Amino acid sequence: MNRPSSAVLLFRVARIAASRARRFGLRSAWNCVRTPFINACWRWMDRFCRPRVECPCCGWRGTAFRWLDIGQWVLPQIECPRCGRHDRHRLMRLVVDEPAVAALFRDARVLHCAPEPEMREWMDRRGARFVVSSDLDPFIYILAPPPKAAADLVSLPFKDGSFDLVVHVHVLEHILDDGAALREIRRVLRPGGVSLMMVPFAPIPATVEFGAPNPELYGHVRDYSANDFPERLKDFEVTAFRADQFLEQALRERYQIRADETVFLCRKPLGS
């Protein structure tokens, strides 16, 4: 397939920017224009500069991870240009490589919510007995390998204690009643079972509820704050792998993972 010419690309960006300006304002339009330009500069620098960052998911090395346009903000150093994984995947990969965490997958019955293909590969490699993929999005559901269920996280079609492990990365911020989802995850875990979870944190002092999906923020229904999110996990025994405590500064810079990015390992207490 022929690559579109620069003129065609510019026309497409201008059309999207005009639409963003109408719907979300000039700041959003400006972010739409500047992000591809910044990323083109990084691509160019990769050809001439010494690598400074590395993706632990695919081994790519380069000058910088690509910036990500998320509407009103542009997040720097997020996306790997080779595998497309983000900083959350990089941290999850490093945590799952920890021997004690990797052992959780051995012969485990796993529920993988909003499944991401690369994570599924890690689970299979670590010896999971079976992995059930679950999502309501028809596109993701169709692509997910079997066994799979088109299930809502607040109402899972599984018996109590069906799973040893439930994995969900950046899912709760899409669910209006995240408390109900956490109760449901706890229900389908066996006593002593574990949920590995991540949510995105905004640099704000307290969580802000939107009340409805925000179309400019991937349909998120809230901005979580790292300060108060752990209170929502009070029914679990929690071990937090926070990037700035889990990784030395030099490694965190090499993998470009934000200080407050955290993998929560939430264990359902025995006898509950």
Ligand SMILES: [Zn+2]
């Ligand atoms: Zn990568």
